[in-house]
Amino acid sequence: MPQQQRPVGVIGVGYVGLVTAVCLAHLGHEVVCLDVDEAKIDDLRRGRIPIYEPGLAELMADAGERLAFTTSYDELCDRCRVLFVAVDTPPSPSGDADLSRVERVVREIGGRGGDRLLVMKSTVPVGTGDRVMAELEAMGVEGIGYCSNPEFLREGAAVDDVLRPDRIVIGEYDQHDGDTVSELWSGIETEVVRTSVATAEMIKYASNAFLATKISFINEIANVCEHVGADVRTVAVGMGLDHRIGPSFLQAGIGYGGSCFPKDVQALKQLAGNSGYHFQLLNAVIEVNHLQKRRVVAKLQERVGRLRGKRVALLGLTFKPNTDDLREAASIVLAARLRAEGAKVTAFDPMVPPGSRPDLFPGVKLVTSALDAVDGADAVILVTEWPEFGQLDWRAVRDRMRGHHVIDGRNYLDGAAVAAAGFSYDGIGTTGDTLGGETPLVAGERS
Ligand SMILES: NC(=O)c1ccc[n+]([C@@H]2O[C@H](COP(=O)([O-])OP(=O)(O)OC[C@H]3O[C@@H](n4cnc5c(N)ncnc54)[C@H](O)[C@@H]3O)[C@@H](O)[C@H]2O)c1
Numbered sequence: 457m458p459q460q461q462r463p464v465g466v467i468g469v470g471y472v473g474l475v476t477a478v479c480l481a482h483l484g485h486e487v488v489c490l491d492v493d494e495a496k497i498d499d500l501r502r503g504r505i506p507i508y509e510p511g512l513a514e515l516m517a518d519a520g521e522r523l524a525f526t527t528s529y530d531e532l533c534d535r536c537r538v539l540f541v542a543v544d545t546p547p548s549p550s551g552d553a554d555l556s557r558v559e560r561v562v563r564e565i566g567g568r569g570g571d572r573l574l575v576m577k578s579t580v581p582v583g584t585g586d587r588v589m590a591e592l593e594a595m596g597v598e599g600i601g602y603c604s605n606p607e608f609l610r611e612g613a614a615v616d617d618v619l620r621p622d623r624i625v626i627g628e629y630d631q632h633d634g635d636t637v638s639e640l641w642s643g644i645e646t647e648v649v650r651t652s653v654a655t656a657e658m659i660k661y662a663s664n665a666f667l668a669t670k671i672s673f674i675n676e677i678a679n680v681c682e683h684v685g686a687d688v689r690t691v692a693v694g695m696g697l698d699h700r701i702g703p704s705f706l707q708a709g710i711g712y713g714g715s716c717f718p719k720d721v722q723a724l725k726q727l728a729g730n731s732g733y734h735f736q737l738l739n740a741v742i743e744v745n746h747l748q749k750r751r752v753v754a755k756l757q758e759r760v761g762r763l764r765g766k767r768v769a770l771l772g773l774t775f776k777p778n779t780d781d782l783r784e785a786a787s788i789v790l791a792a793r794l795r796a797e798g799a800k801v802t803a804f805d806p807m808v809p810p811g812s813r814p815d816l817f818p819g820v821k822l823v824t825s826a827l828d829a830v831d832g833a834d835a836v837i838l839v840t841e842w843p844e845f846g847q848l849d850w851r852a853v854r855d856r857m858r859g860h861h862v863i864d865g866r867n868y869l870d871g872a873a874v875a876a877a878g879f880s881y882d883g884i885g886t887t888g889d890t891l892g893g894e895t896p897l898v899a900g901e902r903s
Contacts, residue, residue: 463488463524464640465536467561469496471507471614471715471781472577472607473542478512479618480540481519483643488524490532500525508780508807511615533568538636540605542577547719551726553581562588566597573601573633579660579720580604581727585627585653601633604653606660611714612778623647627656661727664720665738670705671712672744678708678885679751688885689867708884710790710839710865711748713775715783718745749789752837752865753797755882759861760834764798767858769833771826772840773805773817780807782816786865787839791820804829806842827856834859841868850877864888 463486466477470491477487491497496506505513516523526532532539543557558578565572576585585602592600604627609617624641626648628634634650641648649659678688688708696703712718721738728735753763760766775785782788787803794801795818802821810822823829826845830836830853838845846868854860854877862879864871871881871888881888 462486462537463535465490465532465539467491467532467539467541468543468557468578469500469525470542470544471509471611472609473540474500474505474507475509475512475609475614475618476540476542476577476607477523478515478519479615480640481522482515482619483641484522485640486522486524487519488526488532488535490526490529492527494527497525497527508778509614510612510778515615529564529568533565533570533572537571538573538575538640539565540575540577542607544715545578545580545719546715547722551722552730553579553719553723555580555584558584558588559591562591563595566592566595566600569597569599571599573603573636575603575605575637577605577607579606579664579716579723580657581723582654582657582661583727584657585629589629601630602653603628603633603637604656605637606656608660608663611781612776619644621646623649625649625651625656625659627651627653629653661720661724664717665724665741667705668712668717668721668745669737669741671707671709671717672741672748674706674708675711675748675884676744681885686885687887687889689883691885708867708886709748710752710786710884711745713784713786715775715781718742718784749786750793752790752863753793755863756794756835756837756861757797759863759880759882760859762798763794766799766835767833768794768799768801769829769836769857770801770803770820771805771829771836771838771845772842773803773808774840777840777842782808782813785816785840788816790837790839791817795819802829802831802833805840806844827852831856833857835861835863837863837865838868839865841866845869850874850879854878 464480466473466487466489468491469477469489477489481487499506541561543561545553545555548554558580585604589602606625623646626634626637638648674692677691681688692706695701696706721742725735725738757763770787773785773787775781791801802823804823804826808822826848850873860879862874862881864883867883867886871883874881
């Protein structure tokens, strides 16, 4: 196992930074993690993990003393030469990526001088590396190198994605710096793409934009399927068997969400626009995704009429299963639209306890089980395909409800079983019927 002489630093220990740090420690490196959030560092020092990510707790426990946590940039810079940057880069009101946290890190590190290598894991617009180097030069700092090492992990499978990635991308100004990053990951067997910093930055944006395009594409196909009587699930399987297309990200639903796709697609669109290019396709991808969330409300209205006074149960709130992340989750738009139409909304998500996040779900009653959520409801909408919703006893659900409508926003349920329990079932681009007696066909993963 490769051993760095000095510990590796990780700045910003959220979903990406913490998983990166734990995986680096798993590969045998000593890692010092820094975050400005004192409560988070305090929790981590006590072994409390602030996010939910399968497998992370076990690896963190195994890493033991190889992981250290601090809020002190002085301590970090004393101990580490190589510094991964994994701070958040949220969207700004203009749609451009907000790089203020990255800039703050550069000021902190630049202000301490020394021989260092910054490795950018955060998703940043093309040109950020050049800007960071220019900023350091303007500060009169010498000896700080820079590499781009974008992260492609999926929340919910993050540990596996970091330890068994499809590829590692390293963008470098200096070959020696690229070698250093490559050596840090040498415990991982995969393709390594070595390239310029700008190209590495673009690979990340282009990858996310392509995946988002695939999702919006299959969602539009699903919408057409509803008009022509085709079943999008089988369309997706039939398409995905073509190796030029592949099965992943062809699962129709109520649109993509999360902390990455919406902001990265928007940021690439802005980046293109700022450079004088109108990226038309991305406009459509974004608009289709917005509309897809709203279409569910129209579909419900077709079934139950006016929503005023109707009770609607949401199953799942997180933007996908196996995470506690609610950033840009479809549930937020859906709950707000339902409330605006006068519906009473009750929701259950295994990761969102009652009383939490009134900022995101004002007026929504959060409960502790799916059956409590459906109690007295006129309709149920499955928003997040948590595995436990696949095990629901739909006859028991029917007994608890006032109405009998199910909208499966992820085409996750066995539509025939739901219908057999006395429900009207609507999927997205599918009636949910089993096909020729087969169990429903499911295409590959989604974001
Ligand atoms: N979450 C994902 O699935 C994912 C996947 C790939 C890439 N990314 C990218 O990785 C980056 C991080 O995303 P995330 O989801 O982990 O974000 P996050 O919000 O979960 O974590 C960011 C962390 O950085 C800390 N931070 C902010 N400013 C800081 C500073 N100046 N110094 C030290 N710490 C600071 C925050 O306190 C927070 O703990 C983003 O650019 C994102 O686009 C995210």
